[in-house]
Amino acid sequence: MPEPPAVELVDLRKSFGDVVVLDGLSLRVPMGGVHALLGPNGAGKTTTVRILATLTRPDAGSVRVAGHDVLRERRRVRRTISLAGQHAALDDEQTGAENLTMLARLTGLSRPAARERAATLLERFDLTAAAGRRVRTYSGGMRRRLDLAASLVGTPSVIFLDEPTTGLDLRSRQGLWEMIGELARAGVTVLLTTQYLEEADRLAERIAVLHGGRLAAEGSAADLKRRYGAQRLELTWADTAGYAVAAARLGDRVIHQEPARRELAVATDGSAPHVRHLLDEVDPDRHGVVRFTVREATLDDVFLTLTSAATRPDPEVAGV
């Protein structure tokens, strides 16, 4: 029997009152590796993770984690997963070691075994020196590391991280990335939500872009760049009037613009015929554009293309 996917969502729907948060989301995340749910605020990332972690009931659709249904086999799902939410859920007035020992006890370990598990995790997350200090005294980065350690006490096979590095400085963020990468190498499937493209690009093998409660696109960072414009053509205009006409002509095909410098960018495959065609299209009189550059697209371009209000989710991709 083939291994079930870590996560399988089919036509997932959830509303809170009149607000539709998830509007038919379908997604499949295979076992192993790091996967990212990327989207702007309000895209439905946190709700998705909460439903996967059995904290929120879906209104409709099927939700399976490691082959188990989140509603009918909730207990099995809970034994398989763990969640590190947006605020590190730890007791400020307990020490790092006490927090972990308590959580390890809750997974059913005996007191000595729980202490040992806590010590191992503290060591692994570089917190041994702070083990005896109350969490109140921890820095933001230390709290996140302890939170990550806490979500590993039960040796889960799938772990959900909801915006794991939000609010951290660059150094702590890199430290945490390192540790998330290690988790995946140790065989845990990680599904994280993030608003940071850099984070998704750097950590995740596969990225699902959420927009308006649906899947806008899915694939590796390279896939997405290729599919939604591998290259971008940056054009600089001689005068403001020409710039304005061209911007109006291109409409929502503009993926980047800087009016002050009379620059705008459109997606291209980078081939000479396509670039020539674009130039003819935006500048038929051949004296408006003074300079052009072809650049590798960034994930930002993909993200902006996919999540701009004018863009409808690609029906081919959204219907996975």
Add this chain to the structure above:
Amino acid sequence: MSELSFRPVHATAMIGRCVRLSRRNIDALLTSLLLPVLLMLLFVYLFGGAIQTGTEYVTYVVPGVLLLCAGFGAAGTAVSVTTDMTNGMIERLRTMDVGATSIIGGHVLASVARNAVSTVLVLGVAVAIGFRPAVEPLRWLAAGGVLLLFLLGVSWLSAAFGLLARTPEAASGYTFLVIFLPYPSSAFVPVETMPSWLRGFAEHQPVTPVIESLRALLLGTPVGAAPLRATLWFLALLAVGMLLSAAFFRHRTT
């Protein structure tokens, strides 16, 4: 209903946690220990002279002060439950399949432990200022039992308020009821001195049989039906508190 699932290891871990957190929350601990003592001194020395109860006022008022203690303790329970709800701890525990009974039970039993300390403190100070209870271990044990039942009932009910409240401040507001209830009872003044409409309430509210039981058991006077009535009241309140907690827990966490 996995919210009601219960494993002893969960309960012991949660109780250990809540007792440790109580011990470390110095401000709240001092308040819950000192406030009842101060209130007792206030009642005995400030109001006591003007209140005729037929006995030394300190002897009359001790059971009432013990119930005030319990009320403060219960208020603490509501606040700590709300804190867990708002800081994400309950969600972590739920994804670990820890049931509501263990989570809330931990808070309730920590409240009982805090109250055991404050009760001993109040009794100690009371004896120092003239309280002379009867020396009958069995009756003391029975008084402890009635008090424990009262505590469990009001704490579990407060925990339900704690689940309902959106902020710790609101939770503490809800418990006003629990703290206020001993006043319109026979705790501080004999009910005969109250206007008849209030007297009707005071005689039939749940705190009065607890007060009467404690007073009779501690002073060695006949107890009558009071302990039975107190027991029935608080078994009922405990049941209501547990059911409401389970219902609110489901409601607030799905």
